Amino acid sequence: MTNEYNESFERKLKETTKFGLEVVKEAAEDRLMTLSVGPQHPGSGHFRFTIKVDGDYIVYCDPDPGYVHRGEEKMCEYRNYIQNIPHLERPVIHDSTNITYSYSLAVEELLGIEVPRRGQFIRAIASELNRQVYTLYWLAIYGIFLGHSTMFMWPAGDRELFIDLLAALTGARVTHAFNIPGGVRNDIPDGFKEKCLNYINYFDKRLKEYEDIFYNNPLFRQRTENVGILPKEDAINLGVTGSVLRASGVPHDVRKVEPYDVYNEVDFKVQYMKTCDSFARAYVPFLDMRESCHITRQLLDKMPESGEVRVKLQSNPKGRIGEAYKRVESGRGALSYYIVSDGSSKPYRVKISVGSFRNILALPHLLVGSRLGDMPSIYWALNYWPVEADR
Amino acid sequence: MSSSIIKKTSTATGFIKAIESGSKHLLMKRFTLRFPEQKLKFVGDGYQFDPKRGVGIAGSRGRHILFHEKCTGCQLCAITCEGIAEAIEMVKVNEKWKQNKKSIMPQIDYGKCVFCGLCVDACPFYALYMTNDFELSSFTKEHLIYTPAQLAVKPKYDGTVEVKIDERGASHG
Amino acid sequence: MATAPKDFRFGNFVGSLVWLIFWVIVIVSLVGLPLIFIILFYIPLPYSNGEVITPYLFLSMIVDPTRTIPIIKFLIHTDIFRAAVFPGFMYAALIAATTIFVERKFLAKMQLRTGPLYAGKIEGILQLMADGLKLISKEIIAPSGADKPIFWSTPIIFVATAAALTALIPVAPGWVVSDLDVGLLAIFAILGFFPLIALLFSWSSNSKYPFIGGLRALHQMIAFEIPFILSALSIVLLSASLNLTDIVEAQYSFWFFAIAPLSAFVFYISSLAELERVPFDLPEAESEIVAGWLTETSGMIYGLIQLGTYLKLYVLAALFVILFMGGWMGPQIFPQDLIPGYSGEKIYNATVVNGIFWFTIKTFGIIMLILLPRGINPRIRIDILLHTGWYKLIVLSFINMFIVLAMIYGGVITPGGLQ
Numbered sequence: 016m017t018n019e020y021n022e023s024f025e026r027k028l029k030e031t032t033k034f035g036l037e038v039v040k041e042a043a044e045d046r047l048m049t050l051s052v053g054p055q056h057p058g059s060g061h062f063r064f065t066i067k068v069d070g071d072y073i074v075y076c077d078p079d080p081g082y083v084h085r086g087e088e089k090m091c092e093y094r095n096y097i098q099n100i101p102h103l104e105r106p107v108i109h110d111s112t113n114i115t116y117s118y119s120l121a122v123e124e125l126l127g128i129e130v131p132r133r134g135q136f137i138r139a140i141a142s143e144l145n146r147q148v149y150t151l152y153w154l155a156i157y158g159i160f161l162g163h164s165t166m167f168m169w170p171a172g173d174r175e176l177f178i179d180l181l182a183a184l185t186g187a188r189v190t191h192a193f194n195i196p197g198g199v200r201n202d203i204p205d206g207f208k209e210k211c212l213n214y215i216n217y218f219d220k221r222l223k224e225y226e227d228i229f230y231n232n233p234l235f236r237q238r239t240e241n242v243g244i245l246p247k248e249d250a251i252n253l254g255v256t257g258s259v260l261r262a263s264g265v266p267h268d269v270r271k272v273e274p275y276d277v278y279n280e281v282d283f284k285v286q287y288m289k290t291c292d293s294f295a296r297a298y299v300p301f302l303d304m305r306e307s308c309h310i311t312r313q314l315l316d317k318m319p320e321s322g323e324v325r326v327k328l329q330s331n332p333k334g335r336i337g338e339a340y341k342r343v344e345s346g347r348g349a350l351s352y353y354i355v356s357d358g359s360s361k362p363y364r365v366k367i368s369v370g371s372f373r374n375i376l377a378l379p380h381l382l383v384g385s386r387l388g389d390m391p392s393i394y395w396a397l398n399y400w401p402v403e404a405d406r
Numbered sequence: 407m408s409s410s411i412i413k414k415t416s417t418a419t420g421f422i423k424a425i426e427s428g429s430k431h432l433l434m435k436r437f438t439l440r441f442p443e444q445k446l447k448f449v450g451d452g453y454q455f456d457p458k459r460g461v462g463i464a465g466s467r468g469r470h471i472l473f474h475e476k477c478t479g480c481q482l483c484a485i486t487c488e489g490i491a492e493a494i495e496m497v498k499v500n501e502k503w504k505q506n507k508k509s510i511m512p513q514i515d516y517g518k519c520v521f522c523g524l525c526v527d528a529c530p531f532y533a534l535y536m537t538n539d540f541e542l543s544s545f546t547k548e549h550l551i552y553t554p555a556q557l558a559v560k561p562k563y564d565g566t567v568e569v570k571i572d573e574r575g576a577s578h579g
Numbered sequence: 580m581a582t583a584p585k586d587f588r589f590g591n592f593v594g595s596l597v598w599l600i601f602w603v604i605v606i607v608s609l610v611g612l613p614l615i616f617i618i619l620f621y622i623p624l625p626y627s628n629g630e631v632i633t634p635y636l637f638l639s640m641i642v643d644p645t646r647t648i649p650i651i652k653f654l655i656h657t658d659i660f661r662a663a664v665f666p667g668f669m670y671a672a673l674i675a676a677t678t679i680f681v682e683r684k685f686l687a688k689m690q691l692r693t694g695p696l697y698a699g700k701i702e703g704i705l706q707l708m709a710d711g712l713k714l715i716s717k718e719i720i721a722p723s724g725a726d727k728p729i730f731w732s733t734p735i736i737f738v739a740t741a742a743a744l745t746a747l748i749p750v751a752p753g754w755v756v757s758d759l760d761v762g763l764l765a766i767f768a769i770l771g772f773f774p775l776i777a778l779l780f781s782w783s784s785n786s787k788y789p790f791i792g793g794l795r796a797l798h799q800m801i802a803f804e805i806p807f808i809l810s811a812l813s814i815v816l817l818s819a820s821l822n823l824t825d826i827v828e829a830q831y832s833f834w835f836f837a838i839a840p841l842s843a844f845v846f847y848i849s850s851l852a853e854l855e856r857v858p859f860d861l862p863e864a865e866s867e868i869v870a871g872w873l874t875e876t877s878g879m880i881y882g883l884i885q886l887g888t889y890l891k892l893y894v895l896a897a898l899f900v901i902l903f904m905g906g907w908m909g910p911q912i913f914p915q916d917l918i919p920g921y922s923g924e925k926i927y928n929a930t931v932v933n934g935i936f937w938f939t940i941k942t943f944g945i946i947m948l949i950l951l952p953r954g955i956n957p958r959i960r961i962d963i964l965l966h967t968g969w970y971k972l973i974v975l976s977f978i979n980m981f982i983v984l985a986m987i988y989g990g991v992i993t994p995g996g997l998q
Contacts, residue, residue, distance in 0.1 A: 050787055058867055068791075071961060078513075099488035101522040162857060162958030165428065168690035176576065179446075179569060186453045186467035192522045200527070201462035204449055217571045227427035228955055233420040234858055235957050272518045327460030330482070330528065387791070387959040392866055428689055428955040437691045575691065 039283055054082055058391050062401035071369045071386050076379040080404050087406040091365040095331055096122050101192050108189055108402045110149040112141045113345035115194040120275060120341040122196035122354045125334035133322035134198035134278045136314055141193055143182060143311045148177045149346035150300045160391035166229050171223055178406035183207060198325035208315055215308050222305060230298060239294040243381045243393040245293055255377050256370045257348025259397055261287040262295035282315050296396035331360045347371050347398045371404040434575035444578060445565030452537040453523050457530045467523045468540040470514055472557040476533035479510040483525035483534055493518040494525060499554055511554035516542050538563045598816050652926050661756045671745040675889035676707050682950050689954040717878035726783035733780040734883045740772050741890040748897045749824045751934035762823040767808055774800040781872035795961060796862035802965050803852040806972035810842040813983045814902045827906030836903040842953025842980035843903045845972050850895040858956040896945040904941055907934030
């Protein structure tokens with residue numbers, strides 16, 4: 016532990032155990048128990064963090080990412096721009112359209128092409144549907160971490176509707192490989208628009224049920240209100256992003272701040288909350304899901320009736336010498352790609368910057384001083400997906 | 407920009423609403439798809455690609471189908487797959503076709519294929535498409551390697567179940 | 580959905596059957612029969628109608644219907660029948676098994692899915708048997724640093740204690756395994772063993788997560804025993820007796836639920852906490868402490884602990900029915916004679932069958948009420964739980980006790996009915 020971490024550790028220890036510091040120091044070593052919330056733990060995903068517990072309070076936390084590191088960025092250098100798509104969508108396979116969206120935008124800038132309008136609309140629709148799929152999965156796991164098995168089954172069931180839509184659109188349930196530099200791979204099938212509107216209208220009614228049984232449940236409120244407070248300045252200084260940032264009172268959404276593709280033609284509000292606690296971090300994605308439904312309806316309305324969806328490229332396109340940087344709002348926060356190209360058909364260097372890896376910096380900050388019982392709600396509300404953070 | 411403020415409901419109302427919501431679901435239809443007896447319906451024949459226009463036709467990405475009368479043995483599908491999953495290998499076949507001078511055709515190993523469909527995008531001769539068939543399990547790894555003759559067979563898939571939404575909820579069937 | 584294995588040969592199958600029959604015959608004739616004769620040598624045979632019943636007489640009596648009924652009547656009133664079959668272990672185990680199955684299907688319907696479906700022809704009704712067979716065939720792994728005698732014996736003590744509780748519950752008038760004068764107090768005394776058992780098991784597992792889980796179980800169960808006893812005290816004031824049969828018979832005109840609803844509510848919440856059911860299932864919280872004090876259980880030990888838990892569920896639901904809802908009292912809906920005009924010996928007693936029927940229906944209703952919070956609530960945190968148990972529930976049960984005392988002193992009610 017570094018010096019400043021040592022001081023904050025002692026300060027938190029003093030506050031939480033309410034003894035004098037001398038007594039704390041000698042008693043502390045005896046009373047602390049080290050728990051390894053590791054990969055083989057039902058409450059952690061494929062990620063390990065070590066915590067030291069004094070009674071019921073957590074006094075030390077050390078996240079340890081890297082369990083599922085695959086070398087995604089290095090693998091990109093051996094494949095050309097089109098062959099990179101299947102393996103680049105695997106880090107967050109549930110949200111695969113968004114993680115390849117940013118890549119496609121950056122490569123399009125390097126290749127100097129512009130996607131036709133209908134292709135941009137279809138890309139945005141697939142991105143919104145995928146955002147719903149990811150957020151429902153996140154909500155399901157959040158429910159089961161808090162012991163609410165019904166809140167696991169309902170979102171998992173409703174997610175099937177969106178997966179059905181995406182399977183009709185792209186051909187595969189989860190591993191879409193739909194976005195490609197130049198546009199999208201195929202046009203929408205017949206009857207898709209009516210089916211999509213039908214499902215979205217049904218889903219809007221389901222959102223009210225989620226509120227009744229989960230968000231307005233007094234037990235859930237008691238457990239998450241005023242727990243794990245992340246004040247606004249700390250959130251900005253630590254560099255968290257996505258729904259965590261919006262739950263701390265900062266109305267930042269990449270789709271509004273730097274609109275890409277057709278998001279400047281769509282009318283939506285950035286959802287944020289000022290209470291900065293764990294309940295806000297759980298409620299903001301729910302509000303985002305409602306906004307997503309509005310956005311999808313507008314996109315389906317405004318889509319041009321006919322047109323190209325893809326720019327015809329040669330089979331091994333070569334990029335211009337230079338670099339490109341593009342940012343996209345994924346389910347976990349801002350996801351950006353920085354690609355350097357040296358004129359050949361394979362990229363020279365690809366750097367992926369994900370929201371999960373930045374959000375995990377807030378975990379020791381929030382867990383120290385809170386109870387062991389708050390660990391699942393704080394950890395999962397940070398929207399951390401281990402595979403994406405390790406790439 | 408809007409910040410949401412949640413109204414604070416009293417404890418008793420919260421519990422009563424939760425019980426009401428839970429009990430309402432006892433009357434709704436179950437959502438499960440009972441897989442081997444009920445199978446989902448796919449629209450269309452499978453993913454296809456039109457090399458003249460350069461865009462694909464929406465469909466489900468399952469097992470491939472190879473049209474022997476169109477394949478020229480150009481190896482573009484194998485070259486594309488080399489960077490992705492290395493599942494396609496060109497093998498010599500015993501058939502003589504006019505357009506296929508070297509008599510080689512692709513053989514696909516479904517133990518390695520990730521069903522991305524980029525090989526279908528790469529074929530310029532309308533010879534390789536994908537079908538709806540996804541039930542490819544076998545007892546040994548060697549049986550998963552499909553030879554060009556096996557790939558020429560059009561599969562039979564008869565799923566008929568769709569998601570139906572009515573006032574009692576969504577259900578399959 | 581079962582398929583025969585790939586290389587099934589009928590000859591081998593018949594051969595294995597013959598082998599099995601051979602071994603059964605060898606063991607029965609070389610070990611079983613001598614054992615039976617030794618037992619019969621030392622134990623005196625029972626009497627019935629002045630005759631000694633030898634095994635041959637017994638077998639011939641079973642075939643003759645007019646002589647079977649006294650035998651069955653005699654058997655039903657022996658002690659071993661009461662303890663093992665009817666108000667005792669098998670009845671409770673049957674209700675427990677039905678509860679597990681009904682719970683899975685009920686929760687599944689609430690969560691818009693089907694529960695167990697494929698084991699058994701009708702909607703998965705043999706699922707429990709399949710689970711039991713699976714658990715028996717698993718290896719029981721004891722951690723190497725565990726305290727072996729305590730680790731192996733604690734689950735058995737758990738089931739034995741839970742089964743001991745079922746011996747005190749009266750199901751029908753006159754049908755209770757042990758009719759103690761201090762029955763209610765005995766139930767609370769036996770319930771006080773469970774925190775100890777949880778702590779023993781978690782301590783002997785010698786591992787961090789069971790340790791935390793065991794401490795949580797200890798805190799939780801001890802905190803909720805006090806509101807439990809206090810809420811039952813109001814009922815004791817109303818019925819002037821600790822004997823459970825007398826408490827039921829004191830409700831002949833109205834249920835005690837009408838005067839003591841707050842106590843019923845406190846009893847209900849405390850029984851959810853004693854049973855470690857959602858929302859109070861912190862000792863087994865899966866996402867925080869793996870499986871709490873049950874982490875190191877595997878195989879049949881897990882099966883025994885689940886059986887013990889569901890037996891305890893039956894006992895507490897039955898206790899709720901006895902204390903607040905009138906036990907076996909209910910309108911007489913069974914006819915006096917099954918076969919009108921029959922005047923010989925009968926096993927059928929109309930009041931008893933009526934009592935069993937109403938008791939079972941009411942217990943099932945309360946069991947459904949206990950299963951409901953699992954579908955709608957998340958888990959609670961330990962400080963909120965202790966706050967509720969030590970402050971709010973004790974206050975509520977005291978309020979109800981004062982109301983009951985006021986009504987008794989005011990002369991509105993006497994123990995045993997309205998004044």
